[in-house]
Amino acid sequence: MPPTTKEDELSSVEPESVSERMNQADIAYSRLKKLILDGTLPAGAQMLEQEAAERLDMSRTPVREAMVRLRQDGMVEIRPRHGMRVLPVSARDMADIYEVLTALEGTAAEAVARRGLSARPLNALRGAVTDMGKALEAGDLAAWAEADERFHSQLVQMSGNTRLIQMVGQLWDQAHRARMLTLKLRPTPTNSVAEHAALVDAIASGDPAAARQIHEDHRRRAGTMLVELLERLGLSQL
Structure with missing residues (x-):
């Protein structure tokens, strides 16, 4: 040797x-x-x-x-x-972030509905929706936010698109501070449970167009509300 x-x-x-x-x-x-x-x-x-x-x-x-x-x-x-x-996150930043998130997550919802899900991942999404509802009933906005983020994270992961997953993850991190700092300043998200449940139903029924539309409408409303709140409070940056 x-x-x-x-x-x-x-x-x-x-x-x-x-x-x-x-x-x-x-x-x-x-x-x-x-x-x-x-x-x-x-x-x-x-x-x-x-x-x-x-x-x-x-x-x-x-x-x-x-x-x-x-x-x-x-x-x-x-x-x-x-x-x-x-770096700070401004109201303008949030508008840009939500515009891109709306497109990317809408694409993810469409892809998931087109491919279809087995019972286990569908139940995971439904479980997050259930937890959101329980949190709102208990008045626990932090728990609602956690369940909401879990739902969106699971949905994007289920798309199987690695690049989309990475881009959405970066945008979520940038938006997280604004979301959490304004959590108790926003109106109670009473419609969130129904909107998420409708998305799961569209995915379960294999309707890609409906899944994309439901999710994009949800994201646009959320983004518009958050940006308007930041501007109304005079929070130029967070």
Whole structure:
């Protein structure tokens, strides 16, 4: 057997070290994004690489990679020697986001209805609708929002369109802060349960055109309401 060379030694450890670094970057990305989405890092907040690394108890390399991913998501900007700054979401941003969401999720609803769903995924959608109704009856808007997001996430995932799933995910992250900060300022979403139930019925009956129309109408109403609320409250950005 030939002797082990230095190159062999390096190649034997490289995959593990790269994999470990990637896992750390994923963790850093997930944790920094959560700080932004839950409002711990509000719009305008700045964080240096070293500060983030100390907060997350990890090295600067995965933190740097996480910040680049957050910039690609449109959630932060990166400034030399200043780390990242959390970008605001304006009423105009929300109008643009909902316009694109309406088109993308309408496409997803149409695709799901055309392909059809078995009993299990249909029951998952119906379960989310049921949970939305229970949350409204209990006056628990946070639980309603969680069930609503679960419904939309499941629907988009069921489309099977990887690129669509990724794009919708980025838009949802950008819209999340505005949705949650205005949750208790919006009118009670009394029609949401019926609208979601109607969408599930259209999917179950295999009617792609109806599924798309129902979902697009729902999204347009929601987007218009949110943007009008932001403008009425004078919230130029969040």
